[in-house]
Every structure is written in C-alpha cells, then in structure tokens.
Amino acid sequence: MIRVNHLWKEFNRKPVLKDISLAFEKGKTNLVIGQSGSGKTVLMKCLVGLVEADRGNIYYDDRDFSAMGFKERRAIRKELGMLFQGAALFDSLTVEENILFPLNMFTTMTKGEKQKRVSFCLDRVDLHNVHHLLPAELSGGMKKRVAIARAIAIKPKYLFCDEPNSGLDPPTAILIDKLISEITAEFNITTVVNTHDLNSVMEIGDCVAFIYKGELWWTGTRHEILHSSNKELNHFVYATELMRTLNPGK
Amino acid sequence: MKLFYHIGRYFILVWIILQKPERASIYRRQIVLEMDNLGLQSLGIVAIISVFMGAVVTIQTAFNTDHPLLPIYAIGFATRQAIILEFSPTVISLILAGKVGSRIASEIGTMRVTEQIDALEIMGVNAAGYLILPKIIASMIINPALVVISMFLGIFGGWVASAITGVVPLSNYVYGILFEFSQYDIYYALIKTVVFAFIIASVSGYFGFYAKGGALQVGHASTKAVVFSSIYVILFNLVLTQILLV
Numbered sequence: 001m002i003r004v005n006h007l008w009k010e011f012n013r014k015p016v017l018k019d020i021s022l023a024f025e026k027g028k029t030n031l032v033i034g035q036s037g038s039g040k041t042v043l044m045k046c047l048v049g050l051v052e053a054d055r056g057n058i059y060y061d062d063r064d065f066s067a068m069g070f071k072e073r074r075a076i077r078k079e080l081g082m083l084f085q086g087a088a089l090f091d092s093l094t095v096e097e098n099i100l101f102p103l104n105m106f107t108t109m110t111k112g113e114k115q116k117r118v119s120f121c122l123d124r125v126d127l128h129n130v131h132h133l134l135p136a137e138l139s140g141g142m143k144k145r146v147a148i149a150r151a152i153a154i155k156p157k158y159l160f161c162d163e164p165n166s167g168l169d170p171p172t173a174i175l176i177d178k179l180i181s182e183i184t185a186e187f188n189i190t191t192v193v194n195t196h197d198l199n200s201v202m203e204i205g206d207c208v209a210f211i212y213k214g215e216l217w218w219t220g221t222r223h224e225i226l227h228s229s230n231k232e233l234n235h236f237v238y239a240t241e242l243m244r245t246l247n248p249g250k
Numbered sequence: 251m252k253l254f255y256h257i258g259r260y261f262i263l264v265w266i267i268l269q270k271p272e273r274a275s276i277y278r279r280q281i282v283l284e285m286d287n288l289g290l291q292s293l294g295i296v297a298i299i300s301v302f303m304g305a306v307v308t309i310q311t312a313f314n315t316d317h318p319l320l321p322i323y324a325i326g327f328a329t330r331q332a333i334i335l336e337f338s339p340t341v342i343s344l345i346l347a348g349k350v351g352s353r354i355a356s357e358i359g360t361m362r363v364t365e366q367i368d369a370l371e372i373m374g375v376n377a378a379g380y381l382i383l384p385k386i387i388a389s390m391i392i393n394p395a396l397v398v399i400s401m402f403l404g405i406f407g408g409w410v411a412s413a414i415t416g417v418v419p420l421s422n423y424v425y426g427i428l429f430e431f432s433q434y435d436i437y438y439a440l441i442k443t444v445v446f447a448f449i450i451a452s453v454s455g456y457f458g459f460y461a462k463g464g465a466l467q468v469g470h471a472s473t474k475a476v477v478f479s480s481i482y483v484i485l486f487n488l489v490l491t492q493i494l495l496v
Binding site for chain 1: 272273276361364365366368369372373374375376
C-alpha cells in the first residue's frame, strides 16, 4: 500500500499539487485521472522520487519515503517498476538486453535463470520471437509491452504507469490496460496508473482518484464514477458525445 | 551567479559519478564498449590530422628557419618538439572534444529527454555513474594511446613531407628527431592528455545529463559541450604547461 499525506508541490511559485492525501491499495489497479496539466504526472514523479515534494509525506507500507536519504531511496526503488509514457526502453539494447538489465544489475541469478525469467516476462506480455530486436524495430504497443516485461522482471511490489495507452489504437490500448490489471492481481502488487482515457477507467479502475487543478476532487470506483454529482468530474467524464449518449441525464 | 551555479552542479555531479558502482562487472563491460565507441572509432580522424599536421609543421619550420647559423637538423628537432609537446596532446584533444564531446552530450541528452535516465533512476541505478563514469575512464585510457599514435604519425608525416618536397634531407630530419630526446616530454604530453580526457568526458556528460526539453535542447547541449570542453582544454593547457615545465 502507498499512502500520500498532505502533499504540496509548486513550480516557480505556481502550485501544482495542493494538499493531496490519498491511499493506493495493494492488489488493486489505482487510477489517477484528470485533464492534461492537472498535476497527475507531477504526483507520480513525487511518488517515485523523481520530483521532490515541497511538503507532505509518502509512505510505502509505512516506510516514510519522503524522510529517506539517497541510499535508502535507492533500496526502495529496487521494489518499484515503472512504465513510462514513451516506454523509455534503452534504445542501444535489444529487447532481451532491456529486460536483462535490472536482473544483471541487482540479482545474483545464474545466466540460465535470467534467460528463463526473460522468457517468462515476454510470454506474460504475449510477445514472442522479439528477443533480438531493437526498440526502434517495434511498434508502439510492442514497446509498451516490453516496458511492462522489464518493469515486472525484478518482481516489483509497486508498479507505476504514466499514460500507458497514450498514442495507441483502442484495441491495443485495452490490451495494455488488461495486461496491467491482470499483472496487478496475479502478483498482488500496488499499481498506480495515470490516465485521462475513460476506456481505461471503465475497464480497469478498481479505485479512481480525480485530480482537478492540482487538488484531489473525488475518489471512488469505476462503477460510482458515472453517478457522481461532482460537477468538475462530470464535466471531465461526459466531455464526449459517446458518454453523453450512454447517460443522457448528464 | 549562473557560472557558480554550473560549477557547483558540475562538482556535485562528479561526486555522484564517483560513487561506488552497483555492479563492477557491468561497469567494466561498459568501459570496454566506450573505449571502442570513443577511442577506436576516432582513430581514422586522428591519423589523418596527425600525418598532415606533421607534414605542415615540417614545411613551415623549414621555410621560417632558413638561416645559415641554424643547423638543418633543427627542422626535425623543432618538428618533434612541436608535435610531442603541443600539437598531439592539445590539438588532438581539441579534435576529440568536438567529436567525442558532441557524441557524449547528444547520447546522454537524448536519453534524458526520452526518459531513459528516469527509467534508470527508478530502477535504483546511479544513472550519472552508470552513464558517465565508463566514458571518463575509457577516455582516460584510450586518449593517451591515440596521442602516442598521433605523435608517431605526426613525425612520420614530417618525414614524408621532407621526402616529397626535399625541404630537409632525410638523414638530417631523422638526426633532428633523435637529437636530445627527453623522456619527460612524453610524460608531460600524456599527463596533459589524461587531464584533457577527464575534462572532455565529464563536461560533455554534464551538459548531456542536465539537458531538458526536446531535440533542439539536445542540440544546444551538444554545442555547449563542445564549446566549454574546448575552452577548458585550452585553459588547463596553459595551467599544466606552467606547472609541468617549470
């Protein structure tokens, strides 16, 4: 479980996160939704320590991440997996080398065990015969799947996904969403997903948090989101004609 | 104020780079890889420049020292001294600042803007150490080797120029090359080269590592890396010359 307590962050005196308090549950896909520029990515970067929060605390299973030094954070980071918006695969390494990278760096596995783990991770994301391809030779969806395989290679306790299906066609986007959801349940990890895609919300949103202009505006489940009385949330959810057709009252 | 900010941030980065590696074997493999990328792939340009540099120095010296009191072998002697003391260590380092510096800054800068460095940090890897330290060590090993090759080729270029143009008889040229040779000159050149290699790799790594934005900013970072590493090479050339030759 990850807990966020009264988190504040500002850039050039402009507040980007205002007093965010939130909990991300273990074994569930926790979605953070909101418009572009609402502060979702900054929140995620604060969670993983890429951006330092001005005030507030972040707890990883009661371990205060905000109070930790450089070395302690590096130890926690070995428990994290992250899927970046652009996949962030190492472009000079092949698919296999990308997945082997964290295994080589942090485990004492034998060569055979590592190869087995790579094959397992690639099978899990349904990719075959791509071991020796470079990231430049993969499609957008394949890159995301390789990035998921790399993220789960060291069996993380926490998985972070920043806009995992941006730039993907709807079937591939749903495939990636389902993969994230399945992996979360299968390995009982705490998953946090940033998205503004309502298909993702309806497909995998076990717990949903809506951020509006840097403030936490609403929390609930995907079933509750369609019946909320929150004005800003409804404006976000029912922005498309399709959604308004599904719920004519909104 | 901005200058102090950059100097401070540079030294903090160097301190982070010098932290204990997570897995020494991976760093060793990277060093070998970088020796090929940064050193061996620069051999061609170093060879061409050195041969022509030696030839030009010989011809220029011959035309500018045409005096009856000066022995003819002084042309070979002056060529050797110029190449060993200055041209090979400094000019080749400046060439490498352009070739290798831009490569380092653009490679690391691209990794920064495509979130690959963030991915390394999320994994718990010391990204600065993993990306920059092998490049520094590889440069500090391979650049002196390139400079030694450059010295030989520069002197050979002078010999070829003498043979083709006849500005100095070959026997006199060879006598001048061997005349009062001091081993210390080679040490002096190699010490300078090692310092320049550290400057080129670390300054270029610094600009790449802190690149922000997109392709345009990576280009700017690359340009700044070449400009600043060249300036520091020239500056430290003056300082080291004063310290080592006094």
